[in-house]
Amino acid sequence: MSDYESKIQRLIGRWEGKKAEEAEVIEQHKRKAERDGLRQTQTHTNPNASVETFRENLDTPVVDKCDVLIVGGGPAGISAALAAARTSTKESPIDVLILERFGCFGGVITTVGMETLGWYRYEGCTVDSEGIGKELERVSKRMGGSDRKWAFNDSECLDTENFKFIADTLLTESGCRTLLHTAFVDAIMDPEDPNKLIGVAVENKSGRGIIKASRVVDCSGDADVAARAGSRFTKLNRKDAMGLTTVFNVVGVKKDDFLKHIEEKPATYTDWSKTWQQDTTGKEDDLKSPYMQDEFEELNSSKKEKKEPISFGGSWSALTEKGEATNLNLVHLKGFDPLNAQDLTKAEIMGRKGVMEAVAALKKTVPGFDDIKLRNVAMTMGIRDSRKIIGKYNLTGRDVASQAKFEDTIGVFPEFIDGYNILILPTTGRFFEIPLRCLQPDTDNLFVAGRCCAGDMVSHAAMRNMMACTVTGQGAGVAAAISFRNKELGSKVNIKDVQAELVRQEVNIHGYVGAGAEWASGMASGIKSKI
Known part of the structure; x- marks a missing residue:
């Protein structure tokens, strides 16, 4: 074992010691399919509150049928829908439908304003899974939806408004059917097999169906379908879960003044520890980072004194020629449950409110920001952490940090961990394989993709990232389509057929192919040029 491998294993070991009891496994009880009886009012009393309940007698119409249904239209959902639709052939057609609760596809990209699928990427140093995730970047660039790089590395920044149209175009051209403004509300189980999913209940302006x-x-981000179907999952309490973030953009930045400021006072990833307690392997510490923290010292002191659950500081994404500062990831909230509507x-x-305070602070403290105006606030907060399913296999932090390989791999992801006080950037060419089993909950004919796939906290800090979500989305979409085409249960899908289709779709399921010794030996010198 190399010195680096020993260091990273010690880091994971320290973390495991701190988080030995990470989460309670929640058993979801299967709900009865029958909803008979007259609509009536009942009162249920518990030690804490009196809850008034209604029993509804529902005859819900079947409004649609499909072969593969994708619930959620973010990076995972788009990838799953495209992958399933592309598995379809004239000889074996597959009807794919994707539904989304908002009025646009794109998820975290379009509704939260996160511009980078792979902000961690250092060219020549980072292994990608290729597939649909990289395709989204290429198509965006070709269609005018990506015209700049993330600060200090080689990651593409997507135009989050343009991406709405790009997602529409890709999904429509694939032959996938789409349904917006439609919320998932319940899982429909087979009356003869309560562990087998046969559909979902939805609600929209047309009513319930x-x-x-x-x-x-399930690409809902929160494992909503899996939970309603009775699948087991883990969920952290408010104290241990990662926080929420309100992203915003501003205009009117005096570019030359700001660039001079960050050149004179460059930030590195070491500075992240000013906001979050953080462990690294050491190789990350001196890399430049688009980061702001000292600028909010007065504001943070005030909030801390008032014991408000909000903090300021973090990253910005890019600065355009027209003086737009985008993807300002600076307003963070802690102690809220993302599965609680009141929270x-x-x-x-x-x-x-925090965004308005942050804008005022930026005007006051950052050279070049003195005349900025708020351009937009994300239409919804960014959520990092909610449910994670219990899968047929639960990925671990040691898998991520030891280049794990699996017979049922559906793609790879670089050794990148960002969360729970750990930051490891993928600058060494190391990567791990993602097994199909971590997308398979204990409900049949259901696959789960995105940040709610099965794993512990450290693996979640890797798998929650958008590019990883595209990998699991594409894998789940192909697996769903193949199991339908082969007339197999989802839990019994032929992994060789799944892998063959993924390779046909240009997914890198086993790591960097054809790299050779020259590529490997060049990684160390490559990273030096990025510092």
């Missing part, structure tokens, strides 16, 4: 589906891919409401309101 059932969509019957042979296979379902979400309070956090959204507090976050928007």
Whole structure:
């Protein structure tokens, strides 16, 4: 074992010692399919409160049927839908439907304003899975939706408004059917097999309806379908879960003044520890980072004194020629439950107020920002942490940090960990394989993709990232389509067929292919040029 490998394993070991009891496994009880009886009012009393309940007698119409249903239209959902649709052939057609609760596809990209699928990427040093994630970047660039790089490395910055149209175009051209403004509300189980999912209940402006589906891919971000279907999951308490963030953009930056400021006072990843307690391997510490923290010292002191659950500081993404500073990831809220509507409401309101305070602080403290104006606030907060399913296999931090390989790999992701006080950047060419089993909950004909796939906290700090979500989305979409085409249960899908289709779709399922010794030996010198 090399010195670096020993160091990273010690780091993971220290973390495991701190977090030995990380989360309670929550058993979801299967709900009865029958909803008979007259609508009535009942009162249920518990030691804490009196809850008035209604029993509804519902005859819900079947409004649609499909072969593969994708619930959620973010990076995972788009990837799952495209992958499933591309698995379809004239000889074996597959009807794919994707639904989304908002009025646009894109998820965290378009509704939260996160511009970078892979902000961690250092060219020549980072292994990618290729596939649909990289395609989204290439297509965005070709369609005028990506015209700049993330500060200090080689990651593409997507135009989050343009991406709405790009997502529409890709999904429509794939032959996938789309349904916006539609919320998932319940899982429909097979009356003869309560562990088998046969569709979902949805609600929209047209009313309530059932969509019957042979296979379902849960890309909700919160494992909503899996939870309603009775699948087991883990969930951290408010104290241990990662915080929420309200992202915003500003205009009117005097570019030359600001660039001079960051050149005279460059920030590195060491500075992140001013906001978050953080462990690294050491190789990250001197890399430049688009980071602001000291600028909010007065504001943070005031909030801390008032014991408000909000803090300021973090990263910015890019600065355009027209003086737009985008993807300002500077307003963070802690102690809110993203599965509680009251908590979400309070956090959204507090976050928007925080944005106004952050803009005022930036005007006061940052050269070149003295005349900025708020351009926009994200339409919803960024959520890092909620449910994680219990899968057929639960990925671990040691898998991520030891270049784990699996017979049922559906793609790879670089050794990149960002969360729970750990930051490891993928500057060494190391990577791990992602097994299909971590996308398979204990509900049949259901696959789960995105940040709610199965794993512990450290693996989640890797898998929650958008490019990883595209990998699991594409893998789940292909697996769902193949299991339908082969007339196999989702839990029994032939992994060789899945892998063959993923390779046909240009997914790198086993790591960097054809790199050779020259590429490997060049990584060390490559990273020096990025410092």
